Amino acid sequence: MELLVFIFFFLAFYVVGMMRLVLRCTRDRRQKRELRTLVQDLRGREIRIAEHRLGPPHEVVDGTSGRSLWVWKSPPNEVLPDGTGLLILSLTVDSGGRITGGGWNRR
Numbered sequence: 001m002e003l004l005v006f007i008f009f010f011l012a013f014y015v016v017g018m019m020r021l022v023l024r025c026t027r028d029r030r031q032k033r034e035l036r037t038l039v040q041d042l043r044g045r046e047i048r049i050a051e052h053r054l055g056p057p058h059e060v061v062d063g064t065s066g067r068s069l070w071v072w073k074s075p076p077n078e079v080l081p082d083g084t085g086l087l088i089l090s091l092t093v094d095s096g097g098r099i100t101g102g103g104w105n106r107r
Contacts, residue, residue: 044098046098090103
């Protein structure tokens with residue numbers, strides 16, 4: 001009887017662990033898909049549109065050629081899609097205020 005209880009609890013912990021892993025992978029895949037779409041939608045638009053959609057950036061780094069790098073981090077940004085770990089979204093902006101490129105990284 002004790003062996004059956006042990007096996008039952010072992011299997012229950014295993015199933016819960018696997019469900020958490022599947023949920024985590026699903027959430028990360030959804031985050032990746034949403035970020036890919038977001039970066040593609042913002043490319044070629046003015047930076048004020050990104051600022052309106054994402055909120056104030058965490059950091060703005062001005063370059064020497066008039067270009068700048070705008071960086072958002074989640075957390076603390078609550079607008080970016082949820083996922084695992086720290087999310088860093090960066091957009092490259094030209095001197096005219098248009099987004100020329102973007103990317104993201106999860107750590």
